Amino acid sequence: MNTDSFTSSLDAVFSPKSVAVIGASSTFGKWGQFILSNIMAGGFKGKIFPVNPKERVMYGLPVYAHITDVPEPVDLALITTPAKTVPGILEECGAKGVKGVVLITSGFSETDEAGKNLERHIADICRKENLTLVGPNTMGIICPYAGLFATGVHTRPRRGSVAFISQSGNLGNQLIHWAEQQGIGVSLFVGSGNEAMLSCTDYLVYLESDPHTSIILLYLESVGDGKHFLDVTRRINRKKPIVVLKGGRTEAGRTAAASHTGSMSGEDSVFRAACRQSGVLDVAVPSELLDLSAGFSSLPLPKGNRVGIVTLGGGWGVVTADECNQRGLAVPDIPESIIETIGKYLPPFWSKGNPVDLVGSRDLDVPIVAVEELLKWDGIDAVISLGIVGRRELVRLLIKSTRKVDSAATPAFLDQMETLSHNYEENYIARIVGLMEAYGKPIIGVTMARTDKGTVRPVDGKRYSGVFYESPEDAVNVLARMVAYQDFLERA
16 A cells, blocks of 8 residues: 555545444443443544444434444444454445445454454454454544544543553553643554554554654554554654553563553564664653653754753752753753842852752742753853742642631731732743743743643643642653754754
């Protein structure tokens, strides 16, 4: 299949104008109910056709006994019926002219030899009927730009630039749920399942030209054609960073992968070495996938490894500087001109160096002054800002205590203080995003407190977003990985 026809076939899956749910149900907790209710509640704007021979009306929609009974064209069919019914249904989909199928159903190569044979059989049917097959044994797909949310977990992330392909639907769905909570925008999610027809490499080829995607996340347990995978990742990674979490790093993990998706996981050390050669960002834990996706999708790439640090408290600056040095990032001395400018806003006992210790200053202007002075200097490639966003949580606790003990502090006054704290934080985020757009250098925030706002804080009309991690080590790790990727681009 040539590139244009391949892209067109997947466009029908990921940008459909009409979908059918075969095995649709209104019984709470059944897969047919999970998928249909999610598509409808998610606001899909195209036509939706429930298919079930035992029902007539479902959620206000007419129900059809067979896909061939639907009176209008169908682009995409999502199938949730038992495995033994699937071959006949696929033949009906072919007769109907359906273009793509997402096969939720399990009971194929992840089970036994009979399941493997059945999987090969359905793949043959799909090729014969010109059906593009996702799965089987998948948790579904999420296509925010098409308004299609078709997974078992009812997560609906905002539109963004992060695509995620996962060989584990359950793990993938959970990570997408966390991504939504952290404010990370998603362009596409695919649970690739057993990959009877389409492999992770195929999805990478599609995403290479997807205009909505700028970073690609992969959860892999196995790679069929390793050479082809590496050739593709090496090419795409020069344009769009690829981050991989590889399952099956140990013998226990490899055994679990075989029973989970029916595929054997390759030797971990070989895979990781190949990733390094291709510039692929290899991570060890799921949370790092999200950390990197937040940074790469929301910040400009640093041009070098020199870091300026701005902190409300000296100890956090010391810890962050140590972490930077341990990860190959430099924390250079800053020139006297910067020290003089920042010093106008601070008491004489401030640190007068990098890290810039704001000594707990309550001056609302000085954090921005310090960050911008560092960005202006051509000796700094990125800034880590600690404790500015996140201080609101400490103010909230102070207000809570004051309400209990100070009868003279009126509720109106305390409410006003909380509002002022909120407004300052939002204004600070807007201003640092403006600085990133002006100087083209990343500013990575550290809250040092758990907030309810998420990691990524978008600003309307801006290319970049505020990004705030809870700990210095997470911020430094992301910056170090961004520097490594920039180094790869320069070498490539």
